[in-house]
Each structure stands twice: as structure tokens, then as C-alpha cells.
Amino acid sequence: MDRASAGLIVAAAPPPLLPETPAIHEIRRAVRAWLTEHDATTVVVGLSGGADSAALTAAAVAEADAVHAVVVDHRLQVGSGIVAARAVEFAESVGCDSVRVQAVDVTGPGGLEAAARHVRYRALDEARCGDPVLLGHTLDDQAETVLLGLGRGSGLRSIRGMAPFDDPWGRPLLGVRRDTTRLACEELGYRPYEDPHNSDPRFTRVRLRSEVLPLLEDVLGGGVAAALARTAAQLREDGDALDDAAARVLSDALVPEEPCAVPQGQSLDVFGLASAPPAVRRRAVRVWLIGMGASSPTDRTLRAVDALVGEWHGQGPVAVGRGPQRGTRLVVARRRGTLSVEFVDQQRCADD
Known part of the structure; x- marks a missing residue:
């Protein structure tokens, strides 16, 4: 109109x-x-x-x-x-x-x-x-x-x-x-x-x-308000640089989908992520999670997912959001060197 x-x-x-x-x-x-x-x-x-x-x-x-x-x-x-x-x-x-x-x-x-x-x-x-x-x-x-x-x-x-x-x-x-x-x-x-x-x-x-x-x-x-505004401007520049680096890391870590596979969202190659600095890696994971359906993942969530990469000791899936149906959760799991997302029953998520 x-x-x-x-x-x-x-x-x-x-x-x-x-x-x-x-x-x-x-x-x-x-x-x-x-x-x-x-x-x-x-x-x-x-x-x-x-x-x-x-x-x-x-x-x-x-x-x-x-x-x-x-x-x-x-x-x-x-x-x-x-x-x-x-x-x-x-x-x-x-x-x-x-x-x-x-x-x-x-x-x-x-x-x-x-x-x-x-x-x-x-x-x-x-x-x-x-x-x-x-x-x-x-x-x-x-x-x-x-x-x-x-x-x-x-x-x-x-x-x-x-x-x-x-x-x-x-x-x-x-x-x-x-x-x-x-x-x-x-x-x-x-x-x-x-x-x-x-x-x-x-x-x-x-x-x-x-x-x-x-x-x-x-x-x-005096001058506090102006100093805080300058700090914000500087941090935006730093954040933009980190986001650009994270975008490159994410692009390199995405696992190509197999032509005949059932579409479930792209997985991430753990070893492609592991070499990136943690601050960059968590930004890449955040963008990936939002693309997979997670809504505004918290710092705690991001660190838990990041631990599947940088502090791996066989831990279970990490819940990152609600599923489409009552009683389900969106989780991230590490299997055979990749991170992938899936919907699971909430009770199963708690048991894991």
C-alpha cells in the first residue's frame, strides 16, 4: 500500500x-x-x-x-x-x-x-x-x-x-x-x-x-555518558570484526548435505571449529543455532555447546530451545566429529 x-x-x-x-x-x-x-x-x-x-x-x-x-x-x-x-x-x-x-x-x-x-x-x-x-x-x-x-x-x-x-x-x-x-x-x-x-x-x-x-x-x-557512548562505538567495531571472522569459520565448518539425505539442517565439522579462538567459535555457533531454530541462545547455552568442541569428554546433548510439540526440545549433539541438531523428547533430554 x-x-x-x-x-x-x-x-x-x-x-x-x-x-x-x-x-x-x-x-x-x-x-x-x-x-x-x-x-x-x-x-x-x-x-x-x-x-x-x-x-x-x-x-x-x-x-x-x-x-x-x-x-x-x-x-x-x-x-x-x-x-x-x-x-x-x-x-x-x-x-x-x-x-x-x-x-x-x-x-x-x-x-x-x-x-x-x-x-x-x-x-x-x-x-x-x-x-x-x-x-x-x-x-x-x-x-x-x-x-x-x-x-x-x-x-x-x-x-x-x-x-x-x-x-x-x-x-x-x-x-x-x-x-x-x-x-x-x-x-x-x-x-x-x-x-x-x-x-x-x-x-x-x-x-x-x-x-x-x-x-x-x-x-x-563528569563525561561519563560520552565515555560510555564512545565505548559502545569501539565495541561495535570490535564486534563487527569478530562477527566477520565467525562468518568465515562457520562457512568453512558447515558440512555439505548429502544429495539423498533427509533434510535436517546442516551439521558442523568439529575439527573445523576447534582451531578458531573461543570468542569467534561461539559467535559462529550462535549464528548456526539461530539458523537451526534456536531463539536467542544465552551465554550459558553457547558455552555448553562450545564445550562439545573445545572440552569434549563424551558428554550428552545440549538443550538449546523448545521443540515444535509439547514435551520436545531442540538439542545439539556431537557424533562422529560433527555437531548436529535434532528434536528429542524432553524426558530423554533430561535422562541424557
Whole structure:
């Protein structure tokens, strides 16, 4: 479905000129750099009406050829429709080519934050018509993400932060402070929406923002948020290099399927994996497991599978996920120098 037939509000007036003020200039430079690096001319912006997304939307209109705003109404508070309508007015005032309100029902596992994020991303993905979606995550959001990852203790993947572009999600403002987006809204004469969830101490991220980061800034003498963001950028580069190495190891270790064999998924040659460093080997195993149907294998699971390669002493299969039927498990077993996956009865898995 194209935008013309999707019930969008199309802005008719030409975009106004933005004030040439410091905060707006900084945000425009960040957006311009992102658009240039990713060769993007038409973008969708996820607009909540808050300071970050509002400043991003205004800068995107000034820098991109076409900007389509999508306002996701989570309907979690009384009056959310009024907030959405005000966001529409803002999008029209800065000259978005179109703006659309998408109302959603926040349901699903993982708590309110996770459920809201899931339905929001799904709504944005459905509305983007093949274009990249710009999100208003700032340097401060990146710092909070790194701290959350450190708390989970799940390795480099969880503390490398958010990527500037994780197709289709673009984040041009990861080098911009939250105070700058607020100042940009002041320069625009716009009073941003303040989501009450962003000050609710029941949410872990809110306490990180209001308690932990200020304490770290005080104890360590400032610059903590920027340092955490730099750390995330460095770790992303390291992680990308390790992922590339793991892809080569996995390609070499895959055992070709026999033409007449019953398709069960490709096996891995243990000896092809054994020569790789453990960090690279576990990454290769992780990609393989996900391809075989395991969902987000944990560090404990990966290490148990890796032990079938690097610490082999005849141990039994390792459970890596649920099977398609009640009472079954997806397991990895080592037989005759190869790792393979199969579905087994849960009781058999426990007995092994």
C-alpha cells in the first residue's frame, strides 16, 4: 500500500526555514551526515511529540528530500489522542510531506516497556513503505543502553549499544546530547510532550537516567555518558570484526548435505571449529543455532555447546530451545566429529 492510499494527512505548505541557532545547527549537521553516509533521500521519522523526535523531525525536513512522520499512539494514558494530534500539528508546521497516526494495543511478554517497544517498531515497520525509519535516540540513550547491558552481563553484544543504522532503523542523534534536543525545541518555539513514563521510577531505565548516571558523573568527575557512548562505538567495531571472522569459520565448518539425505539442517565439522579462538567459535555457533531454530541462545547455552568442541569428554546433548510439540526440545549433539541438531523428547533430554 502506498502512502496516498494509506489514510495519511498530507502537508501542503512548503517547509519553513529553521532558525540558524546553535542546537538546531548541531542536530541538522548530525542528520545531514547520516543521510549522506547512508545515501538516503526519503525517510520516515518516528514522532512521539517529545523533544528528541521533534528536533529530529524538524532537522530531517530541512535536510532530506522527503520526510513522512508516523505518530504511534500507544493509548496507555488518558488523552493520548490529544498528544498524537499535537504531534501531527507539529509535523505539519515544520513541513513533513505526510503524517500518519497509528494507534496500537500494547500487549505481549516482557513487561510494559518491552511490549510497547515491540508494537511501536512493528507499527513503524508497517508504515515505512520501504524507506528507512529515523529514531530520536540520543547519546544519553546510548549511555543508558550500555549500562543496562553491563547489568545483564551477557557479553560484548549487549554493551555495544545501538547502531547508527540497523536496517531499517536509523539513529542520527547518537552523538547528540538530550539537552541539545530540548534546546532545539526552545529555539523552534515548541513545547515538547513529557511522557510520564520517562519519570516513573518503576522503570529501570528511568532510575539509571535519574539516579545512576548523575551519581557516576559526580563520582567520576563528569563525561561519563560520552565515555560510555564512545565505548559502545569501539565495541561495535570490535564486534563487527569478530562477527566477520565467525562468518568465515562457520562457512568453512558447515558440512555439505548429502544429495539423498533427509533434510535436517546442516551439521558442523568439529575439527573445523576447534582451531578458531573461543570468542569467534561461539559467535559462529550462535549464528548456526539461530539458523537451526534456536531463539536467542544465552551465554550459558553457547558455552555448553562450545564445550562439545573445545572440552569434549563424551558428554550428552545440549538443550538449546523448545521443540515444535509439547514435551520436545531442540538439542545439539556431537557424533562422529560433527555437531548436529535434532528434536528429542524432553524426558530423554533430561535422562541424557
